[in-house]
Amino acid sequence: MKKLIFLFSLIILLPNCSSDSDESGNEQQTTQNPTASKLIFPFENSLCNVGTNITSTESTVLFEWESSANTDSYELELTNLTTGDTSIHQSTETQTPIVLSRGTPYSWYVISKSNAITETAQSAIWKFYNAGDAIESYAPFPAEAISPAMAESVRVTTNELILDWRGTDVDDDIVGYDLYFDTTATPEIIANDIEESTFSVSIASNTIYYWKIITKDSRGNTSDSGLFQFKIL
Structure with missing residues (x-):
């Protein structure tokens, strides 16, 4: 009986040496996600x-x-x-x-x-x-859609929506934007020489809209944003 009590005491006093490991006894390490580069x-x-x-x-x-x-x-x-x-x-x-x-x-x-x-x-x-040879000015970069984002579904409480985009140019001489907007994939121009990068448009519920921006600079260069689309819920 004394031997049994002694063995039981040893078991209780043994240090806990367990760790996260697989069945083979190899310790498992937590894998971390990559971070974004700059x-x-x-x-x-x-x-x-x-x-x-x-x-x-x-x-x-x-x-x-x-x-x-x-x-x-x-x-x-x-x-x-x-x-x-x-x-x-x-x-x-x-x-x-x-x-x-x-x-x-x-x-x-x-x-x-x-x-x-x-x-x-x-x-x-x-x-x-x-850069290219003998180019004194460069066309603006194609405008980016900020809001609504490409293919975004938008829920609104009014029949007006503000389109928001970003235009950039290495020459920093953008003078205006032409806005094309419609419910077809070949939208018509609805405003030209817009000085700001926002514009309010009329919209209806349960409708898909298409739009694009032509960016213009002081040298007569232009760029086409390509077609954006969004849906009003």
Whole structure:
């Protein structure tokens, strides 16, 4: 009986050595999500005139960004804002050279990826113009829809809605906007030479609307935002 009591006491006094582990006895570590990277170059809303000129129509630009935590590789998504074409560039480094068309606007962002999990993190989206020969002024960047956002469903209590957009230009000489707005995918112009980047429109419930913005600068250059749409509930 004394032996049984002694053994029972040992069991109680043994330290708790358990830890999070799998069936094989290996300790499990918590995997953290990647964090978003911060872009470095080409600069936001800028004229990029640094690069290796391959031909009169193309140049190679070195894209750079900061490293992000819990990240094994990066995916750079680059969009030609003139054609709308998008390309994907994979890298395990924080920079990659890409051949670009000269005298062309682009947007880009970087996705941080981990080999351990499927979760990713996206950086901010930056726009820039890749410089071209003998170009003294550049067309504005295509306007971005702020509100309503693309494909957004909107619930309103009145028959008026304010459209809100953002226009940017490396020359900083935007003089106005033309607004196209309708219930068809080929909207008609309803206002031109708008000086502000907002405009109030009449709307009806249970209706899909389409709109776009033509941005104009002081040199007569223009850019087309492409078609936006939203639905009034």
